[in-house]
Amino acid sequence: MWRSLVARLTGGQEVVGSNPVIPIMVTFLITLGIFTAVFVVCTIRVSRSDKPIAKSLGRLMYSVYFPIVANVIIVLAQTPILADFGYALYFIGTDWMLFLMMSFSTEYCGFFSYNKSVGKKLFFAVTTFDSVMVILNPVFGHVFKLQKTVLEGGHIYYIYSSCWYHYIHLALTYLVVASLVIMFIIKLFTTSYLYTERYLSIEISIIVVALWDGYYILTKMPIDYSMISYVAMAILVYFFTIEYKPFIATYRMLSEVTTNISEGIVFFDEKNVCIYGNHSAREMLGYTTERAEHAWEELMRVI
Numbered sequence: 001m002w003r004s005l006v007a008r009l010t011g012g013q014e015v016v017g018s019n020p021v022i023p024i025m026v027t028f029l030i031t032l033g034i035f036t037a038v039f040v041v042c043t044i045r046v047s048r049s050d051k052p053i054a055k056s057l058g059r060l061m062y063s064v065y066f067p068i069v070a071n072v073i074i075v076l077a078q079t080p081i082l083a084d085f086g087y088a089l090y091f092i093g094t095d096w097m098l099f100l101m102m103s104f105s106t107e108y109c110g111f112f113s114y115n116k117s118v119g120k121k122l123f124f125a126v127t128t129f130d131s132v133m134v135i136l137n138p139v140f141g142h143v144f145k146l147q148k149t150v151l152e153g154g155h156i157y158y159i160y161s162s163c164w165y166h167y168i169h170l171a172l173t174y175l176v177v178a179s180l181v182i183m184f185i186i187k188l189f190t191t192s193y194l195y196t197e198r199y200l201s202i203e204i205s206i207i208v209v210a211l212w213d214g215y216y217i218l219t220k221m222p223i224d225y226s227m228i229s230y231v232a233m234a235i236l237v238y239f240f241t242i243e244y245k246p247f248i249a250t251y252r253m254l255s256e257v258t259t260n261i262s263e264g265i266v267f268f269d270e271k272n273v274c275i276y277g278n279h280s281a282r283e284m285l286g287y288t289t290e291r292a293e294h295a296w297e298e299l300m301r302v303i
Contacts, residue, residue: 042238066093083158109187
């Protein structure tokens with residue numbers, strides 16, 4: 001089975017020995033498959049979650065499957081018709097993925113007024129219009145055109161070249177991405193610093209995906225590896241929404257409490273060596289910060 005798959009993706013070339021040269025096509029599919037398997041598990045766990053935001057997150061995660069399937073179709077397509085369908089599905093899928101990402105992010109960040117605003121209705125109308133324009137591409141050829149190319153191992157691959165409307169599509173896409181980035185920046189400045197890591201991590205992932213996708217567009221790489229970053233970002237969003245436990249926030253909170261409390265607190269390791277003493281404890285025992293590691297001797301005498 002493995003040999004037949006490699007032979008198919010290498011243009012029918014014979015695989016010699018037990019260590020065939022794996023082309024970039026196979027590498028991409030294997031990597032995407034691993035990330036998708038993890039993503040499927042995350043999707044199942046979201047469907048079983050009773051958190052209020054799970055519904056919004058679930059819709060977002062289901063939408064990610066369309067670009068995934070589209071990428072697999074594009075990679076395996078051996079005819080222009082199938083490749084054309086794959087690209088159309090990819091562009092439309094990312095449209096609605098971004099629409100649902102905006103809906104999820106506003107709820108996640110606490111901007112609940114968006115779901116009842118004119119802005120959401122306008123965004124829905126623009127997304128619908130953009131999707132229709134992509135669907136009409138086979139008729140007018142205004143979004144993209146396909147170019148046949150041969151990759152490593154002789155595999156046929158259809159790469160697209162942009163037409164005038166594709167640039168409008170990209171402008172709309174990056175406008176949405178910029179709005180998401182601004183939204184999370186606002187949340188970072190308005191939320192308690194105890195919870196900044198949950199918003200900062202998603203903020204960074206959005207920027208990384210946008211830069212990776214932009215790099216692919218500018219360089220015209222033969223395989224769009226940025227799809228892997230989409231799946232990775234979705235997994236990260238799942239983690240901080242469903243599985244996240246505020247370990248860092250808890251550590252910071254306990255640190256604030258132990259530092260500012262008026263009672264003395266001293267911690268020892270298994271060798272009776274002082275590993276921490278708050279300011280009150282050092283004042284009680286008469287030790288400076290530099291000598292705090294010796295405070296256990298005084299404390300042991302007191303006990």
